[in-house]
Amino acid sequence: MKRYAVYRTSAAPASRKLGSIGLAVAATAxxxxxxxxxxxxxxxxxxMVAAVIALGALAxxxxxxxxxxxxxxxxxxxxxxxTVFGLLALGPPALVVGILILRPGAHDLSTDAAQPPEIKLRAIAEDQPFLAWFDDALEQHVWPAFTGAAQDGRLQADRQPARFADIVSRRYRISTAQxxxxxxxALEGLNWQVVDELPPDLLDAATRLQAEGSSQxxxxxxxxxxxxxxDPVGALxxxxARSRTPLKDLTGNADHIRSVFAEIDRVLLETYGDLSRLAVDESQVEEEELQPEPAVEPRETIPLPGFKPFFEEEDAPVADGPDQTDLEG
Structure with missing residues (x-):
């Protein structure tokens, strides 16, 4: 019986080898x-290298x-x-690209956009030239093709209040030192390391804290x-929050600020109990500023003295004895 040669493709083992290499590169990175x-x-x-290798394995x-x-x-x-190795190797690059598309966020976000708090220790984005160029190219040329409008820095700043409506300054009815x-x-509870601090000299002196946080x-x-x-109410x-890299993660700067507020609320709740006595709304502050409480209660009539004043004159008669008064003639 004649036996025919069995066809063996060399693409299958090459795909398996390339897929394993791409998965190893992606996982290691x-x-x-x-x-x-x-x-x-x-x-x-x-x-990017892992994605190219994975696409080759899939092909x-x-x-x-x-x-x-x-x-x-x-x-x-x-x-x-x-095929399985190639799809797994494409997972991390697809996750990073998906975060860039689905979670657009500011690299530098503050509750006070006009006068943001000062950051002393800065990591300059130019230390990562490729990523800075890549992120700028995405914002200028790639994402506008999907959104239909260019998103430059000024337009992004104009949209910031609508996108981060809850990122605002907060007032508390306690002293700045407290x-x-x-x-x-709160920073200690978030496991963030404090790198710079201006401690309070007095109970109502301005202070600052700077910490290094990390995404999950x-x-x-x-x-x-x-x-x-x-602040007139107590403390403002x-x-x-400023990212040290244009790369984004599942948790952005807005989430970092929300985490700080939530942790401070937790600490104040454990310390003082009733948090509603401490947190102050912006509308409440405006009402208090527009309608200040008077120092004394208003009177319906003009107050009158309780006694009749008497002024002694030089020509008035002087009493000669203890039984006489100065009113007797």
Whole structure:
């Protein structure tokens, strides 16, 4: 009996090998960035390389399936393995791109847009030239094709109040020193390291706190500043969060500011109990400023003295004895 040669495709094992390499590159880049072993530029470049390798593995797998369907022969398990590895390798790059599209956020966000709190220790974005160029190219050329409008810095700043309506300054009916202590306790509860501090000299003196925070997924570092100033109500709190890289994560600067407010509320609730006595609404402040409480209660009539005043004159008679008065003639 004559036996024919079995067709064997070389694309299937090549797909499996390329897929495993792409998955290894993507996983290594992800873990290295999470633990701070590489910077954002190397991370993005590694993900791009992993994505290219993964696409090559998927292309070889589809070619192998086509050849096996046409000519038969082994190779289906290897092609399936290459497909799975390629899809897994595309996961981290797709996640990063999805975050860039679905979660547009400001790199520098503050509750006071006019006069934001000062950040002393800054990491300049120019230290990551490739990522800065890549992010600028996305905002200028790629995303406008999907949204239909260019999003420059001024337009993004104009949309900021509508997108972050809850990112506003807060007032508390406590002294600045008490709010400073609550802010320090809140940063400690968030596991953020305080790198700069202006402690209060007096109970109503202005203070500030600066801490280094990190995102949960990629460990991206963010500078968070708390500025506390005296206010007619008690203390005014402004929070600013600035990313050290254009790369975004699942948690952005808006979420960092919300986390600070929530943690401060938790600390104040544990310390003072009734939080409604401490937090002050903007409308309440305007009413108090427009209608100040009087120092004394208003009177319906003009007050009169309780005695009749008497003025002694030089020509008035002087009493000669203890039984006489100056009114007797």
């Amino acid at each position: 992800f873990l290295a960035k999470r633990f701070g072993l590489i910077d954002a530029d190397v991370f993005v470049l590694s993900l 070889l797998a589809f070619y192998a399936f086509n050849r096996i369907w046409a000519r038969g022969g082994p190779g289906v398990p290897a092609a399936l393995t290459g 709010l400073h202590a609550a802010g320090a306790k 997924l990629l460990g991206l570092e963010t500078d968070v500043v708390l500025r506390i100033r005296p 709190l402004d929070v600013r």
